[in-house]
Amino acid sequence: MKLNDMQPAPGSKKVRLRVGRGASAGQGKTCGRGVKGQRARKGGYHKVGFEGGQMPLQRRLPKMGFRSAVKATRSEITLSTLAMLAGKSGGSVDLAAVKAASAVPASVLKVKIILSGKITTAVTVKGLGVTKGARAAIEAAGGKVE
Numbered sequence: 001m002k003l004n005d006m007q008p009a010p011g012s013k014k015v016r017l018r019v020g021r022g023a024s025a026g027q028g029k030t031c032g033r034g035v036k037g038q039r040a041r042k043g044g045y046h047k048v049g050f051e052g053g054q055m056p057l058q059r060r061l062p063k064m065g066f067r068s069a070v071k072a073t074r075s076e077i078t079l080s081t082l083a084m085l086a087g088k089s090g091g092s093v094d095l096a097a098v099k100a101a102s103a104v105p106a107s108v109l110k111v112k113i114i115l116s117g118k119i120t121t122a123v124t125v126k127g128l129g130v131t132k133g134a135r136a137a138i139e140a141a142g143g144k145v146e
Contacts, residue, residue: 075104079137080117086143087121094126119143 019031033040049056077085081103082093089097098104098111113125115133122142130138130145138145 072105072107073109074112075108075110076112076114077103078114078116079119079134082113082123082125082138083117083119083121086119086123091122091143092124092126093128095128098128113138 017027018025019027020029022028030040038044038046049058051057077098085093085097085101085103088101095108095111099106099108104111110129112129112131113134114131115137119137119141123138124143125138125145127146135145
């Protein structure tokens, strides 16, 4: 095969329809644009979503959704994660220790411990939020919350 022998596969290239070449060609006179109106004119079309001056659909529908800016600064950890961190940090866990262990993102300002998983080791929690159930589980394991 040579470069001058190469050609596209049969049927892969469709021949452009030549409009305005008479009635026998299939697209004569109005060239498939209908009769009069904005769409029949040269350069006469409008932006996507334009409804002739009527309030467009995207403006008629209510706005939806909300992304909280505060969400990026808050996080939570489970009791099982807390037990793991307590083993690494010697029984005392605070915000710096949680960030250092990469248990939460570095941008987090507040962390809350939730009741999920188990804890058997005594842990001292400093400066972290704690749910009622998590507090009871930490104190039952011999730890305390400050």
